[in-house]
Amino acid sequence: MARSPSRMSHGQRDSRGALAAGALLFSIGPAALMVMPMIVGVYVDELGFSGRQAGLLASVDATGMFVASLLGMVWVRTLNWRLAAMLGLGGAVAGNLLAAGAHEFTLMLACRALASLGAGTAFAAATASLAEQSKPETAFGIGLAVETLLTMVVMALSAGIIEWQGIAGIFRMLALLAFVVALPVGWLPARSAKTAPVGQPPPSPDPATVAPVAAGLIGTMLFYAGVLGFWVYLERIGQAAGHSNHLIGTILAWSLAAGVLGGIGPAWLHGRGGIARPNLLAILLLMATVLAAVGKVTLPVFALSAIVFGALWVFATAYQAALIATLDRNGRYAVLIPAAQGAGAMIGPAAAALLIQGDEYVAVNLIAAAFLAVSLLLFRVAQRGLGPPGPVALSSNQPME
Missing domain, CATH: 1.20.1250.20 (MFS general substrate transporter like domains)
Known part of the structure; x- marks a missing residue:
């Protein structure tokens, strides 16, 4: 056989x-x-x-x-x-x-x-x-x-x-x-392990599979709209709070460095918690860090928000991509992850720019939190495609029957 x-x-x-x-x-x-x-x-x-x-x-x-x-x-x-x-x-x-x-x-x-x-x-x-x-x-x-x-x-x-x-x-x-x-x-692998064997026609897209993947991709787009809308204006938020350019630059550098820790976080967890729960928790914490940086925020709070934001952004992205990859049973749609991220990166800063009034950047925090909240709901919809909670459905990319 x-x-x-x-x-x-x-x-x-x-x-x-x-x-x-x-x-x-x-x-x-x-x-x-x-x-x-x-x-x-x-x-x-x-x-x-x-x-x-x-x-x-x-x-x-x-x-x-x-x-x-x-x-x-x-x-x-x-x-x-x-x-x-x-x-x-x-x-x-x-x-x-x-x-x-x-x-x-x-x-x-x-x-x-x-x-x-x-x-x-x-x-x-x-x-x-x-x-x-x-x-x-x-x-x-x-x-x-x-x-x-x-x-x-x-x-x-x-x-x-x-x-x-x-x-x-x-x-x-x-x-x-x-x-x-x-x-x-x-x-690199030559092609997807999920592709139909030679001589067999590729399977037709299953609406029951496509819907969760679509929810995950749209969730990714809105997630990136939120994080990029906030990130692009983070330096201006710091300036509006009265902090020096030198300190803001140092904090942003540390925020970027924290992204490395966010990237190795999934390797450290090694499947503990599955692929759905860590993403949802990270988005909730991201919303908290974005809202914590509202208004004339103090330097310690600004620094903590920026650094935690940098780590969680990358951490959540890894799990979002993994969720879509696991839902993509036929290896057809995971390649669209960069497109979803790129679309969000264009939408977020533009939406924030429309709401800014003078030197007040509170609207940036609020619109970013709103994008993140909607993405959270969409990822909740997407994770239903994983099936009942279990070690395979929630934490791996093993083939499912």
Whole structure:
């Protein structure tokens, strides 16, 4: 009797090599967005682009990631993931190297589109690979921890690189990063263990399965609308409370560092508590930290809120991705996780901006808490797709009958 695809590929999908390759590749997707605040200024100061043109270039990087994730649904069940990752990374390397020599707006726009679509494709392959792990919460947590560490390194190096080589140096750094993370791509699984065996038609989408996944993806979008809407304005909230720029910058750096602890949290828990409960608890605590930072908040409370927020944001993200991966019985929809996150990242700051009045940022806290509350309800709906509570349904990505 032929073994199921899941059993045939279990060792491959859970190997340390597959986890390491997926975690490294996971960091390439948002790499350009990490340094975007610095790049936007250099677009204007060095290349002479207008503020509007600089904003359009920044939006192309974000949009490319979003589109690449949507396109992932087309190839995730048919195309070899290693090939998809290599094609994406090749596009990222080429786009960034071409951007390093571009000085005209239209050419730069095309280069950034190529680079972001390539990085987004590799990011989608990494997401699909990590979703295959039997402990996806641990896999995504490690991927997010690596991504956060890389963010800290890239941000620390960016100012010096810009001073040394200008904006071309940043794009060369991004090209080098894409080349480095391509080295272990051969360890990725070739395709999903959930895919139907060769010669058998793929199963039709089951509405009973699709509905919980959709709730999880929409919940992810609203969660990111809440956390990004708050994060983008956290520095302004600190300033409005009367704290110095130096202290605020230090606190934000510690908040970013706390994200590493949030990423390794699922590995430390090792399945204890399942995949649904830790996410719900983290969202409740995030709502509390957001509301604690309302108004003229004292420095200790501001610092504690920011640092706890940084850890819980990453911690919850790992469990949300794991929940969607476990609900996605056919390996079709987990690749949309980056698209949901990206959509939320666009919605949250825009919604907060519409409600800000002068130097008062209370509306930012309230709209962020509201987004988080609705996401909590949607994740409650999504977790019903796990079935009755149990060690398999709540804490693993094992195949379900």
